[in-house]
Amino acid sequence: MNRVLTFDLPDQTQISSLITEVTQQQSQPILFKGAGHSWPIVQAAMHSDEAFFDYIAQFDANVPVFACWLAAKYNGRFFYDDSLTNKNFTQSKTTLAEIIRYLKNQTSVQETTQATDTVYMGSTTLEYCLPGLTAQTPFNFAHADSHKHDSALTSLWLGGKTKIAAHYDVPDNLACVVAGKRQFTLFAPEQIKNLYPGPIDVTPAGQVVSLVDITDPDLMRFPRYKEAQTHAFVCDVYPGDMLYIPSLWWHHVEGKSHVNALINYWWRDAPRHLGMPSDVLTHALLSLAQLPAHEKAAWQSIFDHYIFNSEDKHTHIPNDAKGRLAAMNPAQSMALRAELINLLNK
DSSP, rough: OOEOOEOOOGGHHHHHHHHHHHHHOOOOOOEEETTOOOOOOHHHHHOOOOHHHHHHHOOOOOOOOEEEOOGGTTTTEEEOOTTTSSBEEEEEEEEEHHHHHHHHHHHHTTTTOOOOOOOEEEEEEHHSSOOOOHHHOGOOOOOTTTTTTTOOOOEEEEESOEEEEOOOOOOOEEEEESSSSSEEEEGGGGGGGHOOOOOOSSSSSSOOOOOTTTSSSSSTTTTTTTHHHHOOEEEEEEEEEEEEEETTOOOEEESSSSSEEEEEEEEEESSTOOHHHHHHHHHHHTTTTSSSSHHHHHHHHHHHIIIISSSSSOTTSSGOGGGSSSSOOOHHHHHHOOOOOOHHHH
């Protein structure tokens, strides 16, 4: 196990500029201790669960939200059923107020050590469910070159004691714990071979997840996970702490408290007109995965040359003749998308 690089940032005024600077230089997780400690929502949660609920209730837009419900027998682990073709939880439309009422009741029951069902509200746009709260969590992730890049998507996560299977996200992520304690276990992208990714077609929440139960790994079934453990980063994150998770880093998230809440920011450090790399993987499964080994090896060389080799290998081509081999602009991107659509429709 490895320790996450940590910065102590009790002064809120430092965080925006430092995050921008540090995350452009680092390719590993970073914990910013106390960066959101002054937020009123954090102060309320540190006082009591009841104070936290009262604080967010004043911003509640009373709009429909989706909640996930998990039976007590699963011990908070939102995952698959035994067949790996269905989820082990149900999802229903409700309101934030109803989720809060359930969490309040659940907390009182848990104090008697009785096992209870678990409720979890996953990524829900903050401005949609709690408009006005963003003004009380002053954080600006807008890129300086805003006409080329998307600003961050800000979301709320809320639930009881939960275990979210290790998965990766395409955007960069800043996870800000505002209530409760969370433990993150993180793995670099190259550990995918040791994490035993599950099905692609059906996933618990939209992203491929590791089939390994990080809290109780079965090393007989998943022996390579022992290697992943030696490279893992483990980090306890408390109210007011912010954890930077780089793009494509696997992360298992465990809510340790009866009430856990997190606000996160997702953003991509890439021009908005560029496509999603995950779309390439989908197309590769269609067109490359079933080829003979010698053909796949040849295509790997071609991809290395055009995509993964960072050196400038097109200097022998005049600039006016480079076309799509040059830096992609929005017009070229639109033309290439149209060409791909036509090709896929044949």
